[in-house]
Amino acid sequence: MPTPPKDLLASKAPLHPRNPHRERYDFAQLTQASPPLAPFVHTNKFGDASIDFANPEAVKALNRALLKQFYGIAHWDIPAGYLCPPIPGRADYLHYVADLLAASNSGAVPRGKGVSVLDIGVGANAIYPLIGRQEYGWRFVGSETDAVALRVARNIVRANDALKGSIDLRHQPDAGHMLAGIPKRGEVFDATICNPPFFASLAEAEAGTRRKTTNLGGRNTGRPAPPVRNFGGQASELWYPGGEEAFVRQLVKESHAQPATAFWFTTLVSQSHTLPGIYKELQWAEAVEVKTIDMAQGQKKSRLVAWTFLTPEQQAAWREKRWVKAV
16 A cells, blocks of 8 residues: 655745746737737736736636637637636646656657546536646547536637647546546546645635635625636536545545546546545555656645556556657
8 A cells, every 4th residue: 555645845946847837927919919808917016917816707818818819729718707826837737647647658748639637526617627737738538417517618619720639528427426427438548637626615605705805805894705716617617525625635536436437537626635544445445556746836835646556567558558659
């Protein structure tokens, strides 16, 4: 059984070296790429161009501009109330997954459609497949329990010619499962990715939203801030019974039930205090190898936890079969 790994020290750099969002947003370029962003741009108290990050419509307009300028996604939209995630952090996860694959492939990142990634809970925004396809040429399968989110994500893929044939979106009918029922017979993935729900209940999610809204807006009205989510989020995107730890432990159990489905199973873990329980589950599952990679975006810190059930011999066979020509 693997020894539970210690947290790695976070890099001094705020984002992954290959992440194109390491510098300040260039709003002049972004508004040129996507003019609908312009009405949301203003000069802040420091004299810099910015937007109101507490405004969901401003955040959506910024995401649309970033996707267009950096990833060539010309058509992207999501309904009000659905998760509109910060793109720099999502891109970071994919770059670290690419490093994870490279570490198992003599340092070379496997690229192209021969590399297949499963996004568990793809959401209406489909951010991970959009970025991963454009950055590395990977092929994606995205699973989703929410029928509306699935329809919206499919519309995004259909609206962008560069994505066609590279992203397969599938309905997960059982919200209690993550992997079960999604892979087709004989289908395998080089990696799975997942951004678990953070909170343990709706009340906890709304309390967290109030804190974030107050911090972003600098409000001091003496009244509770309304639960307006600047990044949105449906219930299934924000909370899960038992919270993040319970979700990830269930994911570990399901990966143990089909260990050859992926080379690397991975997930984001936002709360460091959940790690001991997750490591305990991985020991129970008898994962062959476990890795923890720290990530940071500004003051926000998270980590990627990855595990595999493949022996060194099986890893070598996988690499030879799938990655030798995919670099």
